[in-house]
Amino acid sequence: MAAKTLTIDGHLVSARPGETLLAAIRDAGITIPTLCHLDGLSEVGACRLCLVEIEGQRRLQPACMTMVSEGMVVHTNTPRLQSYRRQIIELLFAERNHVCAVCVASGNCELQRLAGMVGMDHVRYEYLSPNYPVDISHPRFGIDHNRCVLCTRCVRACDEIEGVHTWDVAGRGVNAHVITDLNQPWGTSTTCTSCGKCQLACPTGAIFPRGVTVGERPHASERIALIVEARKQRW
Amino acid sequence: MSRLRIATIWLGGCSGCHMSLLDLDEWLIELAARADLVYSPIADTKRFPPEVDLTLIEGAIANDEHLELAQTARRHSKIIVSFGDCAVTGNVTALRNPLGPAQNVLQQVYVEHGDPGGVIPHEPGIVPVLLDKVVPVHQVIPVDYYLPGCPPSAPRIRALLEALIEGREPAADIRFG
Secondary structure, eight states: OOOEEEEETTEEEEEOTTOBHHHHHHHTTOOOOOSSOOTTSOOOOOSOTTEEEETTOSSOEEGGGOBOOTTOEEESSOHHHHHHHHHHHHHHHHHTTOOGGGOTTTTSOHHHHHHHHTTOSSOOSOOOOOOOOEEOOSSSEEEEGGGOOOOOHHHHIIIIISSOOOEEEESOGGGOEEEETTTOOGGGOSSOOOOOHHHHHOSSSSEEETTOOTTOSOOOTHHHHHHHHHHHOOO | OOOEEEEEEEOBSOSHHHHHHHTTTTHHHHHHHHEEEEEOTTSOOSSOOSSEEEEEEESBEEEHHHHHHHHHHHHHEEEEEEESHHHHHOGGGGGGGGGOSHHHHHIIIIIISOSSOOOOOOOTTTSOOEEEEEEOGGGTSOOSEEEOOSSOOHHHHHHHHHHHHTTOOOOOOOOOO
16 A cells, blocks of 8 residues: 655655554654543544644644545644643643642643643633542542543543453533443442553543552553553464 | 842742742842842731732632732732742642532531531631632732742742843743642
């Protein structure tokens, strides 16, 4: 199959057919923010951080869900995109209770890092300050819904890699939240294998190993891609 | 060059940001050569003075006294800096917000979880009245610069102060927590 040639931020780039625009952008050495994307998992295009401008299209497109095509002219870092990306991060901070100073993931958190990356020095929206619970009914892991950004990486890791689908999303809009089994305490789940892949996939401090305190939860999401790669080898 | 008039105020926070300011050690002596500290919890001054060049605000707006002092500081200051996570986001001070309005919070803290179960303090004019929602400083007054961090480290505070004293735009420096 012939390689596709496209222009990304003024540079001519060749990409494999069927490759996502996000992969082509990264191959070109350009960094754009992502949150719901995790190497090794399917794409959902939920967070909208990787939106790019494609000439000839009025709508912005998520790079993770857009396939490369011949002659595409893409802009990844225009003032419009920068403004939207900062707004997205601000809205995520305003929606739940992301308190870095008392979070297990502080220093190892993708949301915290993204705030710096998009230039969010303060949040212009009113904080919703919802009253979300923390579920520590599971013997090894806990989930703090206050820190959840609804990226669904845990849902996909559990379904696609572990093959269990303990996690899912219930509710709509601002009431959406991740659940285990039939919306029951995690510790009572009959499907959970306690493998911990949800915890590896989580970009924030929402899912954590029990017993860790502020800043102690390491970030190890890249291990999901390692597991996927390791499984491709067959003897 | 005339000496700069600097103020710092301590609202709903733990004073950790002021501790970090003191952590500037001998650079504070250099600062004292260029500026006067005209109002601060670490200076013996009772009233926020007029014509302040630069005010650092530590802490969130949690009660009526904070609100009044922040408004006074804004009226009398050329530059306001939100100093630390509580001022910038509400942070730990705002952890009470999910519990509901002030009366609910006081009921839970002083009566339901008090040991022994106590009474809600009520001393008008002495004990400041809690606001129903803790808010960041920029929600009640315009803020010029933000220095997040819990607390911001001494070198980060110095970088911001040096830029502002020299009339430069401070470099972006974003680190929450």
